[in-house]
Amino acid sequence: MTYTEVFIALADPTRRHIFEALRERPKTVGELAEGQPVSRPAVSQHLRVLESARLVNVEPQGNRRLYSIKRDGLNELRQYLDSFWSDALTAYSAEIARRVKSEKGE
Numbered sequence: 001m002t003y004t005e006v007f008i009a010l011a012d013p014t015r016r017h018i019f020e021a022l023r024e025r026p027k028t029v030g031e032l033a034e035g036q037p038v039s040r041p042a043v044s045q046h047l048r049v050l051e052s053a054r055l056v057n058v059e060p061q062g063n064r065r066l067y068s069i070k071r072d073g074l075n076e077l078r079q080y081l082d083s084f085w086s087d088a089l090t091a092y093s094a095e096i097a098r099r100v101k102s103e104k105g106e
Contacts, residue, residue, distance in 0.1 A: 003080040009053035026068035
């Protein structure tokens with residue numbers, strides 16, 4: 001998996017809402033479909049995309065499936081975004097060093 005798969009999976013507002021609804025606790029498709037502007041089959045399709053991106057776990061329970069957030073599913077995305085923070089801090093540090101050097105007349 002790459003962070004791009006996570007971006008693609010979470011780009012859809014309905015999928016993002018479903019993913020965020022799982023923060024509270026694991027839920028079934030029926031529970032996730034409540035209050036959604038799409039049908040239960042559509043919610044199932046969105047969950048398949050989230051599962052394919054490794055963002056959710058699926059646990060069969062009889063004739064139902066219980067979905068939960070896969071806690072390490074966002075790791076690659078987090079690392080990607082952290083790389084920008086590291087770049088920004090490096091640039092900030094270089095600018096401070098340049099200004100200090102300039103003030104000393106070097």
